[in-house]
Amino acid sequence: xxxxxxxxxxxxxxxxxxxxxxxxxxxxxxxxxxxxxxxxxxxxxxxxxxxxxxxxxxxxxxxxxxxxxxxxxxxxxxxxxxxxxxxxxxxxxxxxxxxxxxxxxxxxxxxxxxxxxxxxxxxxxxxxxxxxxxxxxxxxxxxxxxxxxxxxxxxxxxxxxxxxxxxxxxxxxxxxxxxxxxxxxxxxxxxxxxxxxxxxxxxxxxxxxxxxxxxxxxxxxxxxxxxxxxxxxxxxxxxxxxxxxxxxxxxxxxxxxxxxxxxxxxxxxxxxxxxxxxxxxxxxxxxxxxxxxxxxxxxxxxxxxxxxxxxxxxxxxxxxxxxxxxxxxxxxxxxxxxxxxxxxxxxxxxxxxxxxxxxxxxxxxxxxxxxxxxxxxxxxxxxxxxxxxxxxxxxxxxxxxxxxxxxxxxxxxxxxxxxxxxxxxxxxxxxxxxxxxxxxxxxxxxxxxxxxxxxxxxxxxxxxxxxxxxxx
Numbered sequence: 317x318x319x320x321x322x323x324x325x326x327x328x329x330x331x332x333x334x335x336x337x338x339x340x341x342x343x344x345x346x347x348x349x350x351x352x353x354x355x356x357x358x359x360x361x362x363x364x365x366x367x368x369x370x371x372x373x374x375x376x377x378x379x380x381x382x383x384x385x386x387x388x389x390x391x392x393x394x395x396x397x398x399x400x401x402x403x404x405x406x407x408x409x410x411x412x413x414x415x416x417x418x419x420x421x422x423x424x425x426x427x428x429x430x431x432x433x434x435x436x437x438x439x440x441x442x443x444x445x446x447x448x449x450x451x452x453x454x455x456x457x458x459x460x461x462x463x464x465x466x467x468x469x470x471x472x473x474x475x476x477x478x479x480x481x482x483x484x485x486x487x488x489x490x491x492x493x494x495x496x497x498x499x500x501x502x503x504x505x506x507x508x509x510x511x512x513x514x515x516x517x518x519x520x521x522x523x524x525x526x527x528x529x530x531x532x533x534x535x536x537x538x539x540x541x542x543x544x545x546x547x548x549x550x551x552x553x554x555x556x557x558x559x560x561x562x563x564x565x566x567x568x569x570x571x572x573x574x575x576x577x578x579x580x581x582x583x584x585x586x587x588x589x590x591x592x593x594x595x596x597x598x599x600x601x602x603x604x605x606x607x608x609x610x611x612x613x614x615x616x617x618x619x620x621x622x623x624x625x626x627x628x629x630x631x632x633x634x635x636x637x638x639x640x641x642x643x644x645x646x647x648x649x650x651x652x653x654x655x656x657x658x659x660x661x662x663x664x665x666x667x668x669x670x671x672x673x674x675x676x677x678x679x680x681x682x683x684x685x686x687x688x689x690x691x692x693x694x695x696x697x698x699x700x701x702x703x704x705x706x707x708x709x710x711x712x713x714x715x716x717x718x719x720x721x722x723x724x725x726x727x728x729x730x731x732x733x734x735x736x737x738x739x740x741x742x743x744x745x746x747x748x749x750x751x752x753x754x755x756x757x758x759x760x761x762x763x764x765x766x767x768x769x770x771x772x773x774x775x776x777x778x779x780x781x782x783x784x785x786x787x788x
Contacts, residue, residue: 320363322706329354333363335375335708335737337745343379355379356389362410365675369709373410374768375737377417387425390415394433403438412439416446420768431455435462441480448486460493460501469504477504478511532557532565536572540579543610550582550614557587566593573599581607582614589618596622597630604641616644620651628652635660643668647678650685661685662694669697674704680713687717695722702729712741719748726750734759739770746776757781 323330328346331339332354343351355376364370379385390411399408412433418426427450434443440463447456467477481490494505530538535556542549561569570593573584585603588596596618603615619627619641627648634645635657646664649657665682672678679701686694695718702714715733718725726748733745734756746763749756763769764777 320361320365320706322363325703329357332358332376332379334706334711335370335372336711337732337735340375340379340382340735341732344382348383351379351383352385355383355385359390359411359414360393362406363706364410365707366709367406367409370707371737371739372708373413374417375735376410377414377421380414380418381421381423387415387418387423387429391429394429394437399438405439405442408433408437408439409442412442412446415443416450417768419446419450427451427455431459434459440466441484444489445484445486448488453492456489456492457496459489460496460498460505463489464493464501464504474504474508474511478508481505481508482511530556530560532561532568535560536576536580536583539583540577543577543579543582548582548610550579550586553579553583554586554590557583558590561587570595570599574602578608578610581611585611585615586618586621589622592622592624592626597627601634601641604639612640616640620644620648622648623652632657632660635664643678647681647685650682650688653685653689655689658689658691661689662691665694665697669701674701675706675710679705680710683710683713683717687713687720690720692721698722699729708736708738708741712736712738712744715741715744719744727753731756734763739773743770743773743776746773746780751780 320333322333325331325334328339328342328350331342333339343355358372359376362372364372380387393411394408412430415426415430419430427447430443430447431451434440434447437443444459444463447459464477467473467480484490490505490509493501494509496502496505535553538556539549539553542553557569569584569587572580573588573596575581576584581603585596585600588599600615600619603611607615631645631648631653634641635649636642637645643664646661646667650661650664653661661682665679665686668676668678668682683698683701686698698714698718698721702711702718705711705714715725715729715736718729722728727750730745730749731753733741734749736742736745742763746760749760751757751760760777760781764774764781
């Protein structure tokens with residue numbers, strides 16, 4: 317999947333792509349055709365950099381409801397001939413998730429589309445998972461025949477069916493089909509389920525990797541073998557060292573951290589840092605100076621995991637270095653520094669925003685640190701990150717930091733956060749938004765009554781509003 321192209325933050329499309337509350341508010345006041353065009357663009361071309369930590373589906377589904385949007389564009393996208401050629405989940409996953417939420421709100425057209433796609437589409441398993449949560453038993457039973465028809469009855473087809481049953485995210489359809497009155501369906505599904513369980517048991521009985529009795533050298537060799545085939549094994553290898561290494565092996569491990577192969581060096585650095593070895597910090601500094609890119613990344617990662625006061629003191633010395641170790645020192649101080657470190661953390665935040673972008677991965681830690689240390693003069697930078705980042709996950713963290721540092725948050729960004737795509741951000745807004753704004757009270761009441769809303773958000777809403785709360 318290619319990185320999405322994100323429109324400027326001041327445009328309707330850019331706001332909707334980011335999942336900002338202002339996106340919904342602007343869409344509801346824009347010409348309906350323009351709003352629906354922007355909404356369809358977002359749903360058909362997933363704007364998220366990381367779908368595992370960013371939410372959009374409920375946000376877009378709610379806007380479809382508010383706009384009474386038609387599903388013609390989603391239907392054309394799902395059943396386009398491209399669906400046969402591009403079977404990657406990222407092409408259709410967001411559209412299917414949006415349809416799932418719409419079906420839970422009672423949109424029969426969304427339910428019908430999901431059923432059609434589960435029967436004929438390439439990403440049928442995702443559609444089936446959505447239906448497992450929303451459809452009735454009769455609807456799911458009607459899909460048994462077309463889904464099973466995807467799997468030939470030869471040995472290869474039955475193995476694929478067993479894998480599909482074993483790996484299903486939602487087991488409800490398969491359980492229904494295992495009890496189907498049609499013997500041909502029930503027999504195949506039950507056999508596939510038994511095969512999947514046996515396969516899982518076999519994998520558990522055949523573990524790969526280090527065994528008891530391995531030597532330190534064997535662990536290093538295993539890590540290097542992984543490095544040579546492109547698999548980063550230094551983290552599990554370091555855990556193996558904890559089990560096999562004794563005091564007599566320390567000199568060999570330090571030697572590997574100083575001059576070993578890349579796999580062994582990464583492993584040794586991680587092991588020494590996790591154990592707060594007295595030489596770990598000097599070895600990390602040396603690795604950053606003369607190691608490969610892989611070794612530098614491993615050394616920096618090992619340093620950031622250290623928890624002791626000695627590591628924090630070293631971070632104060634390293635903060636400001638124009639390299640990866642200096643950036644890591646700023647992040648460590650953001651996590652574990654004290655009030656004396658505010659200037660260093662603020663400088664690290666400024667450098668990250670200026671030198672990289674409002675989407676830099678390091679910003680999550682720094683933004684959290686600014687909020688934790690209550691660095692009030694950082695509020696303008698936090699507002700910039702909030703507005704410009706394409707990551708709704710980072711925006712939520714910026715909002716949390718603003719709640720701790722910016723007195724205007726409650727009457728400002730907290731209001732639009734009530735419409736944000738992230739439930740944690742909506743929860744924050746429900747606790748902070750000023751209820752003197754009519755929109756706030758109306759929105760809180762709607763969230764309280766919405767069955768699709770997360771329990772944490774509704775708990776926060778109920779802490780702020782009761783049935784007799786005035787609207788202004």
